[in-house]
Amino acid sequence: MSLTLAERVRSGDVRAIARAISLIEDEAASAAGLVRDIFPHTGHTYLVGVTGPPGAGKSTLVDRLTAATRASGETVGVICVDPTSPFTGGAILGDRLRMQAHTHDEHVFIRSMATRGHMGGLARATSDAALVLDAAGKSLVIIETVGVGQDEVDIVRTADVSVVVLVPGTGDDVQALKAGIMEIADIFVVNKCDRDGSERMVTSIESNLALQAYGEGEWRPPILKTEATTGRGVDELWATIQQFRTHSGNAAPGSSRTQSTRRLKARNEFRLRDLLTHRFMESVEHELLGPGEFDALIARIAAREVDPYTAASDILSRALRPKS
């Protein structure tokens, strides 16, 4: 009897994992069934989100971090999220090359994913891909994203630990990232500390943190310095991730325990809300409304023939009307 894709994923079959993630990426109809089949076997992976501005050295750092985690016996899945570029067509050759160190390690699975389809599609796809790696038995999954949009913030926010990578000499970055990313960082990394200005960057992050109030026993994001190209500081980063895990998982009663519970709730709430919104909009556009009707409605709003509130109410009442 031949095994199902879900069963092959669970056995850790590399080609099955790749195939499963492709189905998810393509939003194939069979992806929902796959997630349904593997879901009961997930929930064992620790999810590490790594984000930061373009070129900060995230991939180099993730590569080094992977080596460090392997040395302590973790099996690792890496997902690099590539904001689809019209110039490269989303190919992420650079990351592939930088991560070649692990190509012969059967306990490391590396995959890049690109934005496709609707808004929010990326966060949905990466969280499903992480489920696949979870079901395949990876003890650690690292997701690398460029911290630019809401999608990226969503991805990192729902990870078990969020690592924000910044580099010296780009004080503007703190400003640019502050909106979403600064608040969700559990650990700050100032990479490229071989360059001038890394202390200034640390100070700049510290003054940002000083504006926030941390309660008794609450985790205050540490700021680490790394040089990903040589691996300097990477063991400390791995140790800090483990400290955070211990802190949020089983430390003193009270705030700490609730922190990981809150993360988990946030992740599942995000999943459900996101999926429901996506499904609802799909059925509105493709089932409830006739061909072209959605666009026509948008044009009518532009022409001030109808206001957006009335348009939305009309759609909603049509969607909720019992079928006769």
Ligand SMILES: Nc1nc2c(ncn2[C@@H]2O[C@H](COP(=O)(O)OP(=O)(O)OP(=O)(O)O)[C@@H](O)[C@H]2O)c(=O)[nH]1
């Ligand atoms: N000097 C120095 N260069 C570094 C360091 N870490 C990474 N780099 C270099 O910075 C460049 C970008 O590194 P990547 O790892 O691709 O950076 P990234 O953040 O993954 O880039 P994107 O995914 O394209 O946003 C490469 O040329 C790296 O060799 C470091 O610690 N010091």
Ligand SMILES: [Mg+2]
């Ligand atoms: Mg990268």
